[in-house]
Amino acid sequence: MRIVHWLFVVSVALFVSGVGFLVVSARTAQRPAAVVQAPVMKPVATVRQIMQGIVGPAAKVVFESVSTTVSLEGVQEKAPQSDAEWEAVGNSAAALVESANLMTVGNRAIDADWTKMSQALADAGIVALKAIEAKDPDALLASGEAINESCNACHRKYSRS
Numbered sequence: 001m002r003i004v005h006w007l008f009v010v011s012v013a014l015f016v017s018g019v020g021f022l023v024v025s026a027r028t029a030q031r032p033a034a035v036v037q038a039p040v041m042k043p044v045a046t047v048r049q050i051m052q053g054i055v056g057p058a059a060k061v062v063f064e065s066v067s068t069t070v071s072l073e074g075v076q077e078k079a080p081q082s083d084a085e086w087e088a089v090g091n092s093a094a095a096l097v098e099s100a101n102l103m104t105v106g107n108r109a110i111d112a113d114w115t116k117m118s119q120a121l122a123d124a125g126i127v128a129l130k131a132i133e134a135k136d137p138d139a140l141l142a143s144g145e146a147i148n149e150s151c152n153a154c155h156r157k158y159s160r161s
């Protein structure tokens with residue numbers, strides 16, 4: 001009886017250490033995936049290039065996506081109609097948000113205000129994105145004010161050359 005008992009204990013111990021080994025080896029196998037590092041971003045473009053190449057054109061698409069024109073012929077409401085048109089303005093709103101991220105990469109962030117103002121642009125762009133997801137022209141139009149204010153705030157402090 002005793003021997004059987006000990007064999008039982010030994011086999012349980014072996015089983016437990018076997019499971020432990022499996023757990024450890026599974027963790028070890030996973031480790032390389034966790035170590036993959038995000039590539040270090042090397043800023044290349046000047047702020048002016050980001051403004052003229054990304055921010056300016058993207059803002060133009062967002063600003064012009066919803067409008068009301070009053071003329072002799074009457075009132076003309078313009079807003080994205082098809083899924084493709086909503087997607088297009090969404091692409092530009094997303095570009096605005098991501099360009100705000102770019103503004104804080106490497107040595108582009110001059111000081112704390114710069115980072116705050118970039119964040120304000122990102123936040124305003126996200127409000128526009130939400131309006132676009134909801135296909136809500138009024139909310140999209142309203143989001144333009146905060147976007148525009150975020151541009152002006154930064155340009156007031158860091159004068160455009």
Ligand code: HEC
Nearest residue numbers: 047048051052055056059117118121150151154158160161
């Ligand atoms: C975090 C700061 C910051 C924000 C936010 C910002 N800009 Fe700028 N912008 C600058 C700076 C600095 C310059 C000047 C760059 C230079 O000429 O060297 C500039 C220049 C520009 C220029 C090119 C220069 C010119 O006079 O034509 C355009 C276009 C522009 N910004 C558009 C915008 C728009 C549109 C927004 C908002 C959607 C915006 N910017 C938001 C900092 C900012």
